[in-house]
Amino acid sequence: MLKKKNIRALLALATHGLLAASLAACSSTPLPPDTGCGVPGGFCAPAAPIASPPPAEASYTPPPPVAPVRTNPVDLPPSADGRPLADGAARAGVRIALLLPLQSDAFAQPAEAVRAGFMAGYERDRQGVTVNLVPTTDSAQATLDAYARAAEQNDIVVGPLSRPAVAALAAGGAVSKPTVALNHPQTDGPLPRRMLVVGLTLEDEARQVADWAAAEQPAGRALVLTGKAAWQQRLSGAFTARWSQLGLNNAVVELPSSEGYVDANALADLRARLQVDPPQLVFAALDAVQLRQVRSAIGTSLPTYGTASINPGRDPAMSAPELSGVRILDLPWTVQPEHPLVASYPRWSSDTEGYDMQRLYALGIDAYRIARELALRPNGSFELDGVTGRLSVDMGGASPAFRRVETGTVYRDGMFEAVAFGR
Numbered sequence: 001m002l003k004k005k006n007i008r009a010l011l012a013l014a015t016h017g018l019l020a021a022s023l024a025a026c027s028s029t030p031l032p033p034d035t036g037c038g039v040p041g042g043f044c045a046p047a048a049p050i051a052s053p054p055p056a057e058a059s060y061t062p063p064p065p066v067a068p069v070r071t072n073p074v075d076l077p078p079s080a081d082g083r084p085l086a087d088g089a090a091r092a093g094v095r096i097a098l099l100l101p102l103q104s105d106a107f108a109q110p111a112e113a114v115r116a117g118f119m120a121g122y123e124r125d126r127q128g129v130t131v132n133l134v135p136t137t138d139s140a141q142a143t144l145d146a147y148a149r150a151a152e153q154n155d156i157v158v159g160p161l162s163r164p165a166v167a168a169l170a171a172g173g174a175v176s177k178p179t180v181a182l183n184h185p186q187t188d189g190p191l192p193r194r195m196l197v198v199g200l201t202l203e204d205e206a207r208q209v210a211d212w213a214a215a216e217q218p219a220g221r222a223l224v225l226t227g228k229a230a231w232q233q234r235l236s237g238a239f240t241a242r243w244s245q246l247g248l249n250n251a252v253v254e255l256p257s258s259e260g261y262v263d264a265n266a267l268a269d270l271r272a273r274l275q276v277d278p279p280q281l282v283f284a285a286l287d288a289v290q291l292r293q294v295r296s297a298i299g300t301s302l303p304t305y306g307t308a309s310i311n312p313g314r315d316p317a318m319s320a321p322e323l324s325g326v327r328i329l330d331l332p333w334t335v336q337p338e339h340p341l342v343a344s345y346p347r348w349s350s351d352t353e354g355y356d357m358q359r360l361y362a363l364g365i366d367a368y369r370i371a372r373e374l375a376l377r378p379n380g381s382f383e384l385d386g387v388t389g390r391l392s393v394d395m396g397g398a399s400p401a402f403r404r405v406e407t408g409t410v411y412r413d414g415m416f417e418a419v420a421f422g423r
Helices: 004-011 108-124 140-153 163-171 202-216 230-245 264-276 288-298 355-376
Strands: 094-100 129-135 156-158 179-181 195-197 222-226 250-254 281-284 304-306 327-330 381-386 389-394 401-405 407-412 415-419
Touching (some): 094 140, 094 355, 108 129, 108 355, 129 140, 140 156, 140 163, 156 355, 163 179, 163 195, 179 355, 202 281, 202 327, 222 230, 230 250, 264 288, 288 304, 355 381, 355 389
Parallel strands (some): 094 129, 156 179, 179 195, 222 281, 304 327
Antiparallel strands (some): 327 407, 389 401
């Protein structure tokens, strides 16, 4: 397992287009910027080029070429809701191409995490499905060429993974088969008719937290605590925009920090401010270490909300009374490991273990399940209880629609208690 300081360095490279600082003194494994990975507890940092290669200790040796994984083409079982199968799917089985940048030095680690999760999903529900692994580099042109070959030989394509590759595919008019993109192209234009985007996003998580907080504090004035990092600005910006849409008031305080710790003078100023003008709740666009500092300084009485970035994990050594009662939105894979669906898949461990990698593994599981359902109803709609959240897909409109609702929890004594909330 990578040392914590190396994990922190890797996270600094990353973007939640696919899906970082430190996670309670321990950050997730670094992910390249264009995956959208790299916030504490999630994939989502700014999409900027990598200035230098990952540290030597974080290097990754691509696996040898992998032969396609195949099953005998047999009839698919009925769909989850009992609807009849798509014509042809029941007769010949479904061919799914998994298009990942396994030959890229920068993206091989996250690609391997997605591949492992995808194959875990396949092993659990493999009947009637053939999976063909299509390794490629991180070059947009190489990805487009590989996509063309994959689409010609398969019924569904899952990928690409990097943001530039997804953007190139979305803009190039090359989407010819149902395609499950694993990142967001960051475009205001309409997506191709057959492209479904299922990547994890910081902004959507922050908006869900805003809805949750508004449901519990309907007349609340929010204090938004953030930092200068790009992922923190994205979180706080999305929360405040949604909070304003709900007709509620907020104030934003940017806390300077050094080496991952909030400046002591800033904490003193914050404490004085709250004594004069206390809010009804706090949204923390911080990491777990910073939030522990903040709550040590201002107390734990204010209802406090955040995304996966403030998740300290289930390690008893990281449990602290300062975080008791904090409301955290995160993936079921992370906060509900005992849930029957989550527990039905094997946990993943590797030399690149970390929260970001675990989320990519979970994304791979759900990507397989979505692809399999698309085979059953390529132009319909469906819902799934996934390991990354409650998933809704609608392929019947002018543009494919996807929504993921993650799990709201209250953190107490190193454990997560699920909380129901509407959206």
